[in-house]
Structures are given as C-alpha cells and as structure tokens.
Amino acid sequence: MTACLPASAPEPVFLHPWHAQVFALTVSLNEAGRFSWPTWVAQFSQVLARHGLDKDLDGGDDYFTAWLETLEMILAKDGAAxxxxxxxxxxxxxxxxxxxxxxxxxxxxxxxxx
Structure with a gap:
C-alpha cells in the first residue's frame, strides 16, 4: 500500500512567526488566569471595530496588530505592562x-x- 502525498504543502496557519508568538502568549496568559476569554473577546471586538477591521479579516498583519494592541491594553489595565x-x-x-x-x-x- 502506498501513501498518497498531498499535491502541495498545506498553507501555514500563521503568516509570520510574530503572529504565532503573540497568539501563543495570549493563550498562555489566559490559561494563567490573567484575563478571561469574555474579557478578551470584548476588548478585541472593540479594537477591531475602532480600526474598521471587523469585516473581511484575512488573518494578516492588520489582524494581529489589533490582537497585539488588545493584549497590550489588557496588560496595561492590570498594571502588568x-x-x-x-x-x-x-x-x-x-x-x-x-x-x-x-x-x-x-x-x-x-x-x-x-
């Protein structure tokens, strides 16, 4: 029995390493109890809407820049950063x-x- 190989490599989940890093940091901080997902979602939604990114997101730099801005806002509010x-x-x-x-x-x- 021969294995079927895909015709091409799968698309990367993240376009750039920093996208994966800020995502992983956010998940880790959530798991450590620094903030809840409902808090994250509310803040992230506000940031996306403020930048007009709440439509037609492609997961690119604009999306993860808003992600990073949200994380910085949450950490600034609790005095961590x-x-x-x-x-x-x-x-x-x-x-x-x-x-x-x-x-x-x-x-x-x-x-x-x-």
Whole structure:
C-alpha cells in the first residue's frame, strides 16, 4: 500500500512567526488566569471595530496588530505592562534592530532593558 502525498504543502496557519508568538502568549496568559476569554473577546471586538477591521479579516498583519494592541491594553489595565514601559521597550528594540548589522542577532544593551 502506498501513501498518497498531498499535491502541495498545506498553507501555514500563521503568516509570520510574530503572529504565532503573540497568539501563543495570549493563550498562555489566559490559561494563567490573567484575563478571561469574555474579557478578551470584548476588548478585541472593540479594537477591531475602532480600526474598521471587523469585516473581511484575512488573518494578516492588520489582524494581529489589533490582537497585539488588545493584549497590550489588557496588560496595561492590570498594571502588568504600563503603556509608557511598553513604548520605551519598543523604542529600545527598534534602535537595537536598526543598529544591528544584517545577519547578526539583535540584542538589547544591558542599560536599555533595566
């Protein structure tokens, strides 16, 4: 008996690694009790509607950018990730990325992440 192989590889579930990472982080935080799914759904729905993304979603960057915004909002509300701290860290990573030669690992300097 020979196995039938698919004619092509299946489509990836996530278009980019960061989509999978923010999704997994959200699930993990929910499982740890940081927020309930009803809370998540309510906040995510508001973010999607505010950005006009509540129709014709394709699971792309706009969808996961809204996902990340929702997660940041929830974590800021409970004090786990205050917005100013998130913005500072985002800026630190952006500077590190822009200053890192192509192909090298991006790292934050010790003074940046304290």
């Amino acid at each position: 205050p917005a100013p701290d998130v913005e500072r860290l985002r800026g630190d990573w952006e500077r590190a990325y822009l200053e890192t030669p192509h192909g090298d690992v991006v790292r934050l300097a010790a003074s940046q992440n304290t």
